[in-house]
Amino acid sequence: MKCAVIGAGAWGTALADLLARNGHDVALWAREPEVVASINASHENEMFLSGAKLHAGVVAHAELASACRDAALILFATPSHVLRSVARSAAPSVGDSATIVVATKGIERETLAIMSEVLTEQFPAHAVVALSGPSFAAEVVARQPTAVVAASAHERAAEMVQRALSGDQFRVYTHDDVIG
Secondary structure, eight states, X not given: OEEEEEOOSHHHHHXXXXXXXXXXXXXEEOXXXXXXXXXXXXXXXXXXXXXXXXXXXXXXXXXXXXXXXXXXXXXXXXXXXXXXXXXXXXXXXXXXXXXXXEOOOSBOTTTOOBHHHHHHXXXXXXXXXXXXSSOOHHHHHTTOOEEEEEEOSOXXXXXXXXXXXXXXXXXXXXXXXXXX
8 A cells, every 4th residue: 555654753754664564655755855865865764763774665755745646545743733734735635535644642732623633624525543642653663562543433444544554563453532
């Protein structure tokens, strides 16, 4: 499956690596040109996840549209204060059947909306899945045991995210309680 991870900080990079290790084609969008160059040249995000060798299937993109194009799963891992604007910029490149995942934590300061609400507003015709749980990027990329929840009002979308991310060391459980 073609996946896009939007946001190449430590968490987005770790999730992109996980998706690639699970056999998916992964486009990772980074705002910083040096992050794109580092990932594509040495398979390492030297700025945000130094020392972690990434799967060769992770390809970094500087253009948001090229990262999103034809992706069946689009996972947002941007900082909360830019999630809405980045999602708005990505929207024209998101396919009609794409599942939207939010791995960004926090509350939008201006509206007090949680991150899944922000993406539901930006992508009203798409299933939105919130990915959350006690996890650290460095532990995920080091393949340490981790458990998270994929929560959505759309059961099939949550199950698709579960299948895409789950592995021996990374367990994903589904639930319909997005806020809880």
